[in-house]
């Protein structure tokens with residue numbers, strides 16, 4: 309099925325690269341251009357909105373559909389896509405922790421799915437989660453813990469959770485904030501969690517316009533020990549802003565460094581931005597690392613919460629003209645503030661890239677970068693880039709049997725992990 313043409317009547321999220329697909333497929337032994345590394349073994353899976361009815365009031369409102377490509381022994385063994393089933397279908401992200409694969413959206417409980425993407429059902433961590441879970445939990449590479457939060461219009465507006473490596477929730481900490489504010493993502497370091505309390509108020513997720521900017525709301529970022537209580541939060545006043553996604557955060561002596569995708573107002577282009585919080589003096593320094601509108605940041609999973617150098621993000625080149633239009637991919641060196649661009653060319657729209665570390669790698673960028681690329685003229689591709697030759701030809705391009713609409717977030721699920 310060809311995507312609907314965009315018109316004045318049809319919003320961007322139902323046309324072109326965003327248009328939904330209507331078929332669930334299972335295809336085996338895909339054609340590969342180039343050579344897949346034999347030690348790239350596992351499954352890449354990505355979530356995104358795909359309204360069953362063909363229409364939805366907003367991009368983020370569509371039913372979630374997972375798309376997966378399986379790699380084994382230097383071959384692309386198959387492609388599969390499935391809707392999440394049930395009364396609601398989380399559409400934002402997917403995470404695997406303690407043997408469970410969870411489909412996530414921030415306003416609802418996660419939905420567990422099987423390895424072949426079939427819906428198991430809502431998952432509440434054994435009755436611990438009452439309402440919702442962020443779509444951006446963090447897996448600590450040192451402890452194997454899953455750190456996450458829930459937020460919402462009803463008090464407590466913010467609760468921080470820590471699950472151990474077996475998936476048991478061992479801590480839930482309400483954090484006192486004056487009002488419910490938009491909180492799509494947070495950050496962790498080796499010892500801390502970092503929360504944003506910014507001037508975008510949440511009315512109700514049932515409202516068609518759940519978020520509103522409030523000039524009178526004090527913009528703060530809070531740092532709390534991972535095993536701390538509400539009274540342990542150190543709040544830092546920052547310039548008013550909104551943050552869509554965290555790139556990464558880490559401790560450096562008496563400072564905490566936070567890299568995030570930040571804009572000075574709602575619905576304006578976001579930039580790559582750095583905060584440095586001085587825990588001794590209580591001062592915070594702010595700087596723009598790249599003023600271009602980038603989002604969908606990812607880092608190497610073993611560098612989550614640790615000093616790092618490489619970040620990958622999608623540049624939204626045509627945002628001012630509505631929708632995203634054209635995208636291209638950046639590999640940042642955040643220590644230097646530089647980036648290398650991979651531009652897939654006209655009509656090719658790369659989405660979020662995930663990092664698949666090479667087994668036994670020692671360098672941070674000794675890794676592959678995996679992503680779906682939407683082609684205006686036909687089926688999509690799964691592209692594998694060598695992170696060390698980021699602007700070079702892809703290592704491999706896997707031809708997919710159908711379009712994969714531009715979506716949200718995904719995960720690399722390596723075999724044996």
Ligand SMILES: [Fe+2]
Pocket residue numbers: 400443444492553716717
């Ligand atoms: Fe997100």
